[in-house]
Amino acid sequence: MTSAVTVLKLGKCFRRYRTNRPRSIKESIFRGLRGMQPLDTFWALRNIDFEVDRGRILGIIGHNGAGKSTLLRMVGGIGRPDEGCIEVHGRTTGLLDLGAGFHPDLSGRENLYVNGIVAGLTRAEVHERFEAIVEFAELSKAIDSPLRTYSQGMRQRLGFAVATHTDPDVLLIDEMLAVGDQRFNRKCLDRIAQFRDAGCAIILVSHGLVAVRELCDEAIQLRQGEIVDRGPAEDVVLEYEKEGGS
Amino acid sequence: MSNARGGPRIPAPVAQTSPLWRWIYLRDLLLELIVRDMKLRYERSLLGVLWAIVNPLAQLMVFVIVFKHVIRLEIPNYALYVFSGVLVWNWTSEALLQAANAITSNRDLIRQPGFPLALLPIVSLATPLFDLLVALPILVLFVVFGGGEITLHLLALPLVIGLQFLFLQGLGYLVASAQVLFRDTSHLLRVGLMLGFYLTPVFYDVQNVPASFRVLYLLNPMAHLLKAYRSIIIQGELPDLVSLSVLALVSALLFWIGRRVFERASHHFVEEL
Numbered sequence: 396m397t398s399a400v401t402v403l404k405l406g407k408c409f410r411r412y413r414t415n416r417p418r419s420i421k422e423s424i425f426r427g428l429r430g431m432q433p434l435d436t437f438w439a440l441r442n443i444d445f446e447v448d449r450g451r452i453l454g455i456i457g458h459n460g461a462g463k464s465t466l467l468r469m470v471g472g473i474g475r476p477d478e479g480c481i482e483v484h485g486r487t488t489g490l491l492d493l494g495a496g497f498h499p500d501l502s503g504r505e506n507l508y509v510n511g512i513v514a515g516l517t518r519a520e521v522h523e524r525f526e527a528i529v530e531f532a533e534l535s536k537a538i539d540s541p542l543r544t545y546s547q548g549m550r551q552r553l554g555f556a557v558a559t560h561t562d563p564d565v566l567l568i569d570e571m572l573a574v575g576d577q578r579f580n581r582k583c584l585d586r587i588a589q590f591r592d593a594g595c596a597i598i599l600v601s602h603g604l605v606a607v608r609e610l611c612d613e614a615i616q617l618r619q620g621e622i623v624d625r626g627p628a629e630d631v632v633l634e635y636e637k638e639g640g641s
Numbered sequence: 642m643s644n645a646r647g648g649p650r651i652p653a654p655v656a657q658t659s660p661l662w663r664w665i666y667l668r669d670l671l672l673e674l675i676v677r678d679m680k681l682r683y684e685r686s687l688l689g690v691l692w693a694i695v696n697p698l699a700q701l702m703v704f705v706i707v708f709k710h711v712i713r714l715e716i717p718n719y720a721l722y723v724f725s726g727v728l729v730w731n732w733t734s735e736a737l738l739q740a741a742n743a744i745t746s747n748r749d750l751i752r753q754p755g756f757p758l759a760l761l762p763i764v765s766l767a768t769p770l771f772d773l774l775v776a777l778p779i780l781v782l783f784v785v786f787g788g789g790e791i792t793l794h795l796l797a798l799p800l801v802i803g804l805q806f807l808f809l810q811g812l813g814y815l816v817a818s819a820q821v822l823f824r825d826t827s828h829l830l831r832v833g834l835m836l837g838f839y840l841t842p843v844f845y846d847v848q849n850v851p852a853s854f855r856v857l858y859l860l861n862p863m864a865h866l867l868k869a870y871r872s873i874i875i876q877g878e879l880p881d882l883v884s885l886s887v888l889a890l891v892s893a894l895l896f897w898i899g900r901r902v903f904e905r906a907s908h909h910f911v912e913e914l
Contacts, residue, residue, distance in 0.1 A: 409912070468752070468911070471754030471755070472754055472755055473751075473752055473754060473911050474908070474911050474912065475908040486755075487754045487755055488754065489753065489754040491752060491753075491754070492749050492752050492753070494749075495749040495750055495752070495753045495756075496674075496677070496749060496750055497749075498677065498681060500681060500684070500685060501677070501680060501681070505677070505680070508673060509673055509674070509677050512666075512669055512670050512673045513670065513673075513750060513753055513756065514753065515666070515755060516666075517662070517665050517666050517669045518669040518672075518673065519665075519669075567754065
């Protein structure tokens with residue numbers, strides 16, 4: 396059986412434009428089409444190869460701007476590779492931007508429905524899971540209040556709860572482990588471990604090296620868009636720390 | 642469909658990738674986004690949905706005062722004529738203005754894995770359609786009280802609405818894609834719509850136009866649409882099927898072009914936002 400996620404020779408090329416690249420027709424007419432040409436191009440990702448099997452967690456570490464989030468997004472189908480290919484089998488859920496579609500003027504309940512459907516569930520499926528989601532988010536009392544009355548932590552909890560009730564085959568997590576207080580955080584980590592045990596393939600981008608070491612089976616380190624180290628999570632993190640990474 | 646009646650939550654993973662599931666999902670998503678827009682538009686206002694009627698009625702009043710009492714245009718059933726014009730035009734103009742922002746104002750949705758971007762411009766068209774649908778019964782009441790007749794031809798109305806929807810979708814996809822690249826698309830659009838309003842017989846009749854210019858109106862899709870609406874509602878006749886067929890063809894072509902442009906542009910949306 397093939398892996399849940401296969402990334403082969405992936406490359407993503409970004410065009411860097413003049414900072415004052417015309418954003419309006421007026422400017423582009425004034426300056427001619429020269430201003431539209433990219434100043435130069437650079438590879439945000441190059442020669443990326445990896446696989447993630449079902450029930451495994453892959454960690455991605457590296458400095459800011461190393462290409463971690465871009466890579467994760469591309470696995471989620473956001474943005475198109477310029478080289479190579481990405482194959483993903485099954486439903487993908489991202490813990491990338493929690494609370495997509497949230498609006499402060501709608502109640503927690505309404506936002507839960509919108510967000511759940513946006514995350515890939517049908518209305519009936521959200522309905523079935525409604526109680527479980529509210530319970531997980533610990534928001535039973537506040538669920539009918541408008542979202543603008545929620546604290547930051549409450550919003551994150553709701554977003555996390557919705558995203559993790561979508562039974563994904565592939566789960567993409569970007570720095571989302573710092574949700575809520577310490578106790579809730581623990582709950583999130585347990586939830587992720589449950590997904591792994593249920594056979595979900597997980598990719599985790601994090602600066603929290605402890606989380607990577609604790610949760611991940613394998614890890615890769617990115618530097619300027621290329622993989623510089625790979626192997627068991629423990630070793631990769633150790634090596635990264637030795638180099639003076641955070 | 643899933644036969645998950647017995648168990649509390651056993652959505653089989655196979656079922657979720659089936660075409661039927663996908664279809665249900667897209668329908669749910671579309672409805673949810675439309676309902677969300679609608680709630681945000683009306684829920685916290687005092688008059689709520691009534692604004693969909695108050696707004697065109699106010700426009701109607703101005704036009705009736707100006708063009709019936711100040712400058713006399715001899716158009717029979719003028720109030721009805723203008724009201725239908727305003728309703729139909731408002732749908733077009735609101736829809737396109739919203740479609741222009743469909744991508745740029747929904748960053749968070751675009752960054753969601755697997756989100757079907759092509760739904761967003763459709764949502765923008767559907768919300769103002771709701772306004773039209775709310776006000777249509779009032780229009781029909783106008784006809785009844787004005788001594789007009791309600792005929793079976795009214796059944797042709799959904800067809801014309803559908804045609805306008807198709808026409809707007811093509812344009813909607815184009816403006817939504819253009820707005821991502823050029824932020825002044827929406828300003829340009831505003832100017833275009835303002836001109837379009839005066840170049841379309843919304844509050845005057847083509848008969849008021851000098852004969853030599855009249856041929857230009859043949860090229861205006863909105864003029865054809867308005868004429869079709871008015872023949873059905875005011876004259877109680879079937880619309881001109883030839884002009885509607887041509888319009889349907891043009892709209893289908895526009896839709897195809899719009900979709901293609903949108904597909905191509907959509908790969909860059911994430912980078913451009």
